[in-house]
Amino acid sequence: MTPPVDPARYAAYLGVMAVMVAAPGPANLFSIANGARRGHAAVVLGMLGMNTASLVWIGGAALGLAALATTMPLAFRLLAWGGAAYVAWLGLQSLLSARHPDAPLAHGLKLGGRSAFADGFAVQISNPKAMLFITAVLPPFIDASRPLPGQLAVFGGTLIAMDAVSMTAYGFGGAALARRMNEPHFRRGFAIFTGVLLIAAAALIALRG
Template sequence: MNLPVDPHLYATFLGVMAVMAVTPGPANVFSVANGVQRGKAGAMAGVVGMNAATLVWFGAAALGLGALVVAFPQIFRLISIGGALYVAWLGINALRGAFRTAADPDHPTIKMGRSALVDGFMVQIANPKAILFFTAVLPPFLDVNRPAAPQLALFAVATIGMDVLSMSAYGLGGAALARRMSEPRFRRGFAIFTGVLLLAAAVLILTRL
């Protein structure tokens, strides 16, 4: 039976993907903050948005992402810069919310965009881990002697499946903290922590360019 991918190679890919999925990065940091701000439903909407962006990346991979990166490196650099600025904007809004807490205890301390789905998509489409994955990690696992589409489909299932589990765990963990958001001191401290973390993620994106 001629399988779409080599089983041993696929098993290795699963191991690499598992490590990448659980490693804290912009997507998982966003998941926590999003869960705290918007609760369980918002956390899951953010997960959907981030994995929609992952599907876009897989579509780009099917069209020859590696060749596009070589031909138009500045486009991907601009995407990363835009993503870094967006993550920084989320962090700044979190800090602004934290310092408004003293004057207005009922004001949300983590101010994001209007849509968890859109926020999630924007964070993931410019996530340096995603760009690194599709330009450096995935290509070695593709067998040029086998049809590309079935391989990419199986890799997409594994990638999105693990990302959904990891992002959901981070997001629901953040939602669990939402109960304590009624405490002004905790709310302010968490907003400051989240803001600093998101700004650090933005710096990480820029330093990897």
């Protein structure tokens, strides 16, 4: 039985994706901030939101989104810039919260967005790395002599699995700092740090977009 993908191509794909997934891009920076401000459960929800967006991109590949990205680049730039503005807004909210470090935590500090899942989805749907995967990284690994659906399933499933591990690891690292959030001075400093982190992620999205 012929495998869905060529083993040699798949090995090369794993090497390329390992570098891309581990790099501290917008998704991983968001995971750190999300974990630190919301805790472990939100890390998982944020990761699920980001990977749901990745599934949208992978589904788009099956529908010829790569060709659309080539013929209508402005639409994709606008998508990236819109996502960058949203992430920058989250960062600004965090910076503003640093003015009131003595405010009660109630259910924990929040990033200011709707939910960890929705915020994660918004970050990844506008993440240029996801667009880059569809338009530049994936095509060279596609074998025209093999069925496309099987290849997309394998390559896309691998990306989702690797991203899930990386995003969760980054997020849990951020959540490890959450124990100190009851200290007002630490909370103020970390609110500033989180805000800067999110604005840096927004800058990455905008510049790469």
